[in-house]
Amino acid sequence: MGPLEGIRVVELQGIGPGPFAGMVLADLGADLVRIDRAQNVQTPAPATPPGDILARGRRSVGVDLKRPEGVETVLRLVEKGDVLLEGFRPGVMERLGLGPDVCLARNARLVYGRMTGWGQDGPLATAAGHDINYIALAGVLHGIGRRGEKPVAPLNLVGDFGGGGMLLVVGILAALVERARSGRGQVVDAAMVDGAALLNGIIFGMRNLGLWSDERESNLLDGGAHFYDTYETKDGQYVAIGSIEPQFYAELIQKAGLEGESLPRQMDRSQWPALKERFTRLFKAKTRDEWCRIMEGSDICFAPVLTMGEAPEHPHNRARGTYVE
Numbered sequence: 667m668g669p670l671e672g673i674r675v676v677e678l679q680g681i682g683p684g685p686f687a688g689m690v691l692a693d694l695g696a697d698l699v700r701i702d703r704a705q706n707v708q709t710p711a712p713a714t715p716p717g718d719i720l721a722r723g724r725r726s727v728g729v730d731l732k733r734p735e736g737v738e739t740v741l742r743l744v745e746k747g748d749v750l751l752e753g754f755r756p757g758v759m760e761r762l763g764l765g766p767d768v769c770l771a772r773n774a775r776l777v778y779g780r781m782t783g784w785g786q787d788g789p790l791a792t793a794a795g796h797d798i799n800y801i802a803l804a805g806v807l808h809g810i811g812r813r814g815e816k817p818v819a820p821l822n823l824v825g826d827f828g829g830g831g832m833l834l835v836v837g838i839l840a841a842l843v844e845r846a847r848s849g850r851g852q853v854v855d856a857a858m859v860d861g862a863a864l865l866n867g868i869i870f871g872m873r874n875l876g877l878w879s880d881e882r883e884s885n886l887l888d889g890g891a892h893f894y895d896t897y898e899t900k901d902g903q904y905v906a907i908g909s910i911e912p913q914f915y916a917e918l919i920q921k922a923g924l925e926g927e928s929l930p931r932q933m934d935r936s937q938w939p940a941l942k943e944r945f946t947r948l949f950k951a952k953t954r955d956e957w958c959r960i961m962e963g964s965d966i967c968f969a970p971v972l973t974m975g976e977a978p979e980h981p982h983n984r985a986r987g988t989y990v991e
Contacts, residue, residue: 668695673842676743677724677751678764679703682797682822683830683858684753684781685720690835691749692723701740704728737763744769744776749838753781756791766853776851777841781834783825785857797825797858804829804862809869813883813890829861884935886910892941893918893932896971903954907945908967918966922948 673696677688692698700721730736741764744750750769752759759765759780766778783800784790790803801807801824802817811818837854845851869887872878877886884890893909909918915932919925922945930937949957954970961968972980978989 668693670694670696673697673749674747675699675724675749675751676701676740676747678740678754678759679726680751680753680781682720682753683826683834684751685718686827686831687779687781687834687838688751689720689723690831691838696749698724699743700724700726701731701743702726702728704730704736731762731764740764741769741772745772747773747776748842749777749779751779751781751834755794756782756786770851770853774850775845777838777845778851778853779834779838779841779856780854781830781856781858783830783858785860786855797822797830800825800829800858801862804859804866805870806862806866808880809882809885809888811882813881815882817882824865825858825862829863829865830856830858833861833864890935890938892938892945895942895945897945897949899949899952899954899957901953901955904971905949905954905957905961906969906971910967914965914967917964918961918968921961921964921966924948 670691673691675688675691675696675698677684677698677700679700679702688698688700727739729739731740744764752764769778770776780786782791783795784793798807798819801820804825806824807817807819809817810820834854834856837856841852841854869878872886873880879885882888887894889895891910893907893915896904896906898904907918909915912932919929930941952960957968958970962970977983983989
């Protein structure tokens with residue numbers, strides 16, 4: 667059940683953002699059939715939990731796309747489908763005989779979703795790449811890291827899943843809405859380099875206004891501000907502080923026990939390094955759990971930095987059903 671109930675999706679087996687997009691569509695109620703390479707189809711023992719969370723929510727069929735009958739099998743599914751998902755390099759689907767022209771000739775209402783790193787065209791379109799490369803070229807990676815140190819990869823969340831898979835889903839949903847008016851499908855060209863640049867729009871805007879420096883750890887949201895950073899605690903754990911607004915910052919000062927001190931103004935950037943040192947000493951004086959008892963649930967904008975093992979057990983995540991088995 668879900669808002670996409672009745673929408674049929676044909677997904678060509680891939681990795682990363684393509685399967686993520688399929689998972690989101692399935693979570694929203696779409697009926698997915700994944701085309702696996704015939705030799706890769708496996709049937710795990712029923713008691714074995716699946717290791718690939720992104721593969722949930724769909725059936726699969728093994729097809730040899732190098733054989734004409736395999737291609738015809740996919741086209742028969744396309745004829746009855748609403749969406750096709752593919753994440754090959756540009757030109758691969760065309761060489762297989764499954765390009766947009768062929769598929770849309772079989773089904774003019776088809777939404778043909780394409781997921782690549784560099785896009786379907788451009789000088790780098792056919793080059794190999796991964797998340798770290800796409801966000802580097804988009805101008806995102808340069809701003810992530812500590813002052814004087816090398817950029818740090820933010821896992822593979824910005825390019826693969828935020829700028830890639832999620833925006834592919836947005837494009838597909840928009841195409842389905844437009845199809846309801848026109849009766850015709852279209853091709854969605856989703857590129858991770860484009861999506862990463864879009865996600866970075868607010869930072870580009872601040873830079874254009876002279877409010878953002880290219881130097882790492884010198885800005886409001888990159889760890890430069892003492893009130894927007896992580897701090898180590900007495901037990902070697904960490905807490906995250908995000909007290910940007912003045913009323914939230916005032917509560918931080920109060921609950922941190924600094925109300926009686928003569929402190930510089932919050933937004934005096936010249937004083938941020940000194941205040942960072944003061945906060946570093948402050949948070950090391952108590953354990954993470956002690957700071958949680960003082961600050962969690964307040965308007966400080968506070969959270970403990972949890973491991974992936976700890977996060978599912980936090981009371982808020984349990985109450986929300988954020989993590990399920």
